[in-house]
Amino acid sequence: MDDEALVRAAKKGRMDAFEELVARHRDKVYARAYSMMRNEDEAVDLSQEAWVKGWQRLKQFQGEASFVTWITRIVINLCLDQLRKQKRVRAESIEQLDEELGGVERQMPIVNPNPTEKLERVELRQRIDRALGQLSYEHRTVLVLHEFEELEYKEIAKRMECSIGTVMSRLFYARRKMAALLAGLKREELR
Amino acid sequence: MNTENLLKLQAYLDDELMAEEARQVSAWLANDPEAQTVCRHLRDTKAWFAGNELPVKVPESREFYWSKIEREIARLEVASDRQPSPVARWWMRLAVPLAGVAVLVFLLLFAVKPFSRSGALAGYFHEIDTPLEEANAISFHSQAAGMTVVWIDSGSN
Numbered sequence: 001m002d003d004e005a006l007v008r009a010a011k012k013g014r015m016d017a018f019e020e021l022v023a024r025h026r027d028k029v030y031a032r033a034y035s036m037m038r039n040e041d042e043a044v045d046l047s048q049e050a051w052v053k054g055w056q057r058l059k060q061f062q063g064e065a066s067f068v069t070w071i072t073r074i075v076i077n078l079c080l081d082q083l084r085k086q087k088r089v090r091a092e093s094i095e096q097l098d099e100e101l102g103g104v105e106r107q108m109p110i111v112n113p114n115p116t117e118k119l120e121r122v123e124l125r126q127r128i129d130r131a132l133g134q135l136s137y138e139h140r141t142v143l144v145l146h147e148f149e150e151l152e153y154k155e156i157a158k159r160m161e162c163s164i165g166t167v168m169s170r171l172f173y174a175r176r177k178m179a180a181l182l183a184g185l186k187r188e189e190l191r
Numbered sequence: 192m193n194t195e196n197l198l199k200l201q202a203y204l205d206d207e208l209m210a211e212e213a214r215q216v217s218a219w220l221a222n223d224p225e226a227q228t229v230c231r232h233l234r235d236t237k238a239w240f241a242g243n244e245l246p247v248k249v250p251e252s253r254e255f256y257w258s259k260i261e262r263e264i265a266r267l268e269v270a271s272d273r274q275p276s277p278v279a280r281w282w283m284r285l286a287v288p289l290a291g292v293a294v295l296v297f298l299l300l301f302a303v304k305p306f307s308r309s310g311a312l313a314g315y316f317h318e319i320d321t322p323l324e325e326a327n328a329i330s331f332h333s334q335a336a337g338m339t340v341v342w343i344d345s346g347s348n
Contacts, residue, residue: 015261022260023253030249040250047249051260052267121243129245146205147240153207168198175201175236182239 003067011058018058022051025068029075035144036079038133046082050075076145080159083137131181139174146171192225200226204233 001009001017003024009017029050034043054071061070132140141160145151153171157164202208203216220226249256327344 015264019257019261022257026253026256027246027248031244031247034247035244044249044251044256048256048260048263052263055260055264056267124239125243125245128239128243143240147237148244153202153205165198168202169194171205172198172201175233178239179232179236 004063007058007061007063007067010055011061018055021067021071025071026051028068029071032072032144032149033075033079035132035148036076036083036137036141038140042082046078047075050078053078072149076149076159080141083141127182128178131178134181135174135177139170139177142167142170143174143178192229196226197229200230201233204230204237 001020003021006017006021010021026047030043030047033047033050034040037043037046050071053074057074061067065073132143135143138160142156145156145159146153151159153164153167157167160167199208199212199216200220203213203220208216220230328341329344330339330341332339
């Protein structure tokens with residue numbers, strides 16, 4: 001049975017169909033929560049909350065996007081709410097101030113491209129994940145939503161409740177920082 | 192290169208520019224080696240991410256993970272069953288002022304009226320006749336007319 005059929009059955013109140021949807025996509029939903037929260041427990045809780053909300057709002061799902069995209073958007077919104085609640089914004093960090101003052105190119109030197117060349121795929125993924133963990137919540141979120149969720153600037157701005165200009169600036173900064181972190185990781189290893 | 196141009200280059204690579212703007216950036220790129228370098232770096236950075244998200248799995252068994260979801264759904268459904276329906280809530284909103292009015296009407300009909308009809312204080316409400324021997328004063332109070340008249344006889348008769 002494909003997702004569409006399971007969604008139709010779940011809409012009629014069949015919990016077993018919904019359980020199957022959870023089983024199929026729970027890793028994807030959890031992974032998105034984890035990439036944003038960087039905390040296993042929170043990611044588990046928020047992903048489960050997303051499934052509960054998904055069940056409650058199932059009638060609103062009209063199939064414009066795939067079911068997995070729809071449920072992923074729910075978990076993204078929950079994570080953003082949670083991050084706002086936790087005030088991880090830390091009252092506009094110094095990093096952000098630099099960024100807004102146009103300090104991006106001065107603070108962050110251009111990194112030699114391909115610091116990750118010749119890396120095995122698994123290792124590259126681990127390094128990217130570790131580097132993501134070192135970004136601030138705003139920069140990581142913008143990067144995750146753009147690179148992994150493939151959301152447009154406009155959509156990211158809406159979800160993060162900021163301007164498109166801020167999204168562009170955060171994305172640029174995040175990419176530069178990722179490049180520097182990945183290059184740094186490589187140098188570390190070469191020592 | 193200033194921030195505005197860096198961000199424009201990035202938007203160009205992310206396919207976020209309008210057609211006309213994209214053409215302008217493309218022309219600028221063709222003639223600016225610095226822009227080409229920045230563009231290459233940005234493109235490389237973008238390429239690292241493509242398909243390279245670390246696959247993580249839920250650190251709980253399927254059954255345990257689902258059981259918590261199922262429990263929460265059941266709890267919320269029970270809670271929602273206990274809540275009155277929107278129609279019932281509308282009636283309840285109406286019922287509170289109606290009940291207030293009913294209590295008021297009840298008090299007027301059965302508490303105040305019998306009290307006035309009982310006769311015990313009827314005179315007080317309708318007429319007060321208080322002869323004062325020394326002063327020869329008589330007072331009269333009419334509830335209906337809302338007035339009190341006090342007649343004082345100086346006793347000269």
